[in-house]
Amino acid sequence: MTTIQQNLAAVRQKIAVAAQQCDRSPEEVQLLAVSKTKPVAAIQEAIDAGQRQFGENYVQEGVDKIAHFNTTPFANQLEWHFIGPLQSNKSRLVAEHFHWMHTLDREKIAHRLNEQRPADMPPLNVLIQINISDEQSKSGISLTELPQLAQQISQLPNLVFRGLMTIPAPEPDPARQLAVFQQMTQAFNQLKSEHPQIDTLSMGMTDDMANAIRAGSTMVRIGTAIFGARDYA
């Protein structure tokens, strides 16, 4: 087995243990492999180990990888998630190439994605990004702004509103970290009464996945634990 295959097996095991510890089924938690900055050879190893859902942060890098794998036998089994900040002048590339978009936080971008989604593709799955830790510099909206944006998005025919995503600030205290994730779950459940179709709560990364699952995450986004540390040099 390669390191990536071993890492994937270990991450799947960790998801299963975290789920079982809180009486959830491991199948309720999807694993998104975050492959940003990693070469297509690394992604191919993950594919060979059965992984099918991948997350990318940089539009052009993601589009290049999607184009590469479109020429391979697994093309139509793969699902590509855009999880980075999106400038409006890049929205067309996301609309034309990705299956999911996790970081919607503005009506303007929602309208652009809706208009730019090609007619021969299924609607784009979207998550609204919540700034749960209220950090000044981070993207995402507050929970008070959520009902209005959710309402606007759900009226756009080429988008499917699937749920919420968050990247909490690092929190060394496990109890406080869990409380932040639980706040997200509560907001998600509340939103469900208005939008019964939402089914995805994207939260949890390499360092906080166990608590995210304990709180109710349905999709963890894992990079480092699968592909190793990233080199931005």
Ligand SMILES: *Cc1c(COP(=O)(O)O)cnc(C)c1O
């Ligand atoms: C990079 C990134 C991840 C993966 O983080 P790791 O700590 O490497 O698991 C998850 N979500 C988002 C939005 C990211 O940018």
